[in-house]
Amino acid sequence: MSPKRVAILISGGGSNMVSLVRSMQEPGPGGEAHAGMPCLVLSNQPGAGGLERAKEMGVPTAVVDHRPFKGDRVAFEDALSARLHFEGAEIVCLAGFMRILTTHFVSEWQGKMLNIHPSLLPKYRGLHTHARALEAGEAEHGCTVHEVTPELDEGPILGQARLPILAGDTPESLAARVLVQEHRLYPAVLRRFAAGDREPVFLSQD
Ligand code: GAR
Helix, strand or coil: CCCEEEEEEECCCCHHHHHHHHHHCCCCCCCCCCCEEEEEEEECCCCCHHHHHHHHCCCCEEECCCHHHCCCHHHHHHHHHHHHHHCCCCEEEECCCCCCCCHHHHHHHCCCEEEEECCCCCCCCCCCHHHHHHHCCCCEEEEEEEECCCCCCCCCEEEEEEEECCCCCCHHHHHHHHHHHHHHHHHHHHHHHHCCCCCCEEEECC
8 A cells, every 4th residue: 555645734843743754764663664655844934944854854845824814714724725635645744833723624634634732631732831731730741642623732642752840840841851752752653643543652751
């Protein structure tokens, strides 16, 4: 079977995108081929650093800037979908894509669209997750990959990686350690998902 075409949506540096692309370009732990291949890296921010990184890895890139749509979310989402269909995308990975997507877009891609979120969902949906986990005095924190459904940061959980919060952690130090785990978790989940396996992946820090 030919590999599933995977589009990755970013808004910034794209470190998760890099880990996903690399994982699709490498054989699996048992030497098996990946069931996905990167077909497109798309950003809503023309200056996103991840676009250059994708080009260096030989992946086609596109920009669909949300600003000219002046708040018309449906028109923006139609442009996104059109670009994804043009590349024949079969799986969509949100990787630091910082636009809220409406039911209009989500219902079209539901079951084929994943997101990574920097908290142990259902805790800390939304922004500033690391600061909020610290303020709450949590003993542990982490990241989650989930299927995207219309509610923000909801949807079936496909994987979580957890790590302890250390004395003296700041939002920045915690974010950096969570990001290392994001780069382990998202490729592990995508490898399974592309092969049709939705069994969740649970990782703890090495
Ligand atoms: C990641 O930490 C990701 O979990 C987060 O944005 C960062 C993007 O980094 N996503 C969200 O907060 C989505 N709600 P990256 O561009 O280096 O992958």
